[in-house]
Amino acid sequence: MGKIYTLPLKQSIGMAATPVIATGQRVARGTLLAEPQGLGVPLHASVSGVVRAITETAIEIEADAAQGTDYEPLPPCSGIVETVKAAGICGMGGAGFPTYVKLGTNLNGGTVIINAVECEPILHHNITQIEQNPAKIYRGLLLAMEATDARSGIIAIKAKNKDAVAALKGIVTGADNVTIAELPDRYPMGEERAIIRETLKKLLPVEDLPSAAGAVIINAETASRIAEAVDERRPVISKNLTLAGRSVNGTTPRIFMDVPVGTKIRDLIDEAGGLTGEYGEIIMGGPFTGRHAGIDDAVVKTTGGILVRESCLYEPLPMGILVCACGPNGVRMREIAKEMNAEVVAVQVCTQAKLVKGALKCENPGICPGQAGKMRELQDAGAKVLLIGNCYDCTRDIVAEAPKMGLAIHHVTDAVMRSMGMPLVRGFPGEAR
16 A cells, blocks of 8 residues: 555645545545635645545545656646635745735735744754755745735844845845845834834734734745745645754754655655654754644645653742743643643743633733733642743843743743753743853
């Protein structure tokens, strides 16, 4: 039996797609498998082979032993937005919002911003892609500007990524309406409102979208997929990602480009050399906001990182949880606390976190006024140790106050950072502890 690829029908924000093929049908790379009936994105075969199963949640394809590079091209479309919609492109930085909706915004001379910040620690596939092929991302920016009637474009990237910055500057030379914005290494600098603040000098209210500032923000890989859809008639059938973890490949992250959607995590780990020891958890995403994943879970269009981390430290003291809008939600933090065998006595939410449509949003992402009051409330509830998921600035303040209050600190990223042999998040990178 050939290798099985499992393609979930729901790959983005919105509705799951409805299958348009049948069990037993032969498919080529790029064959349309499913279409959404409302907000969502279509799904295409990432490998050639035979459809072996269609469930309520996924389509399984038994892949041919030999895979070519050809694909079934997209049908002719009426314009950029319709092509992007047909290609099944969604935000590939993790959020998964259907890109055709963003490109349907009329900016009336506003700005398209490419988010090349890649703000989560360890993840590096966006930067690698920029270093290798900046022209494709630039082309995606120009197409997005055309679709939205934008007068200007900005590529936002951390200044520390010097080779990628140089590659971008080389490709945009002579363009008077496209600039490179070099941003500080501050988490969560890739958050949309943080990017707007840093590039357009506007701090949006928590409920506002970038369009309120006359902008649309597109992830760097998403921009490259726009270029592929328009110029090559290629649907989204693959994903770039970072695989990392001491038990997989030492402490050096492995960058995989164009991984077929539906690939099992197990197969990527095997390709990287296999597991070399025990591990505590597999995370899909980044150290801050990633979620628990099983070894047989499939790569989807929003997968950015696969992190194989060591177990969390055991914590016998009563624990208080401080939830930050820039980090994991309370449910995820309780999962980590449970792994630590900790008794959670209280939960508080960051001073700047506001609830918007069921999710927490930070009033000023990455710039924190301090959390001493919240820490005191957790301590008054009986906490002797805190589990935090805060941004660099917020974490620095908490770490400074904790010894004065007799509180110990764990950060949700600790086990991942230990697995990579990297300094723990206790403030800004490079600061003395």
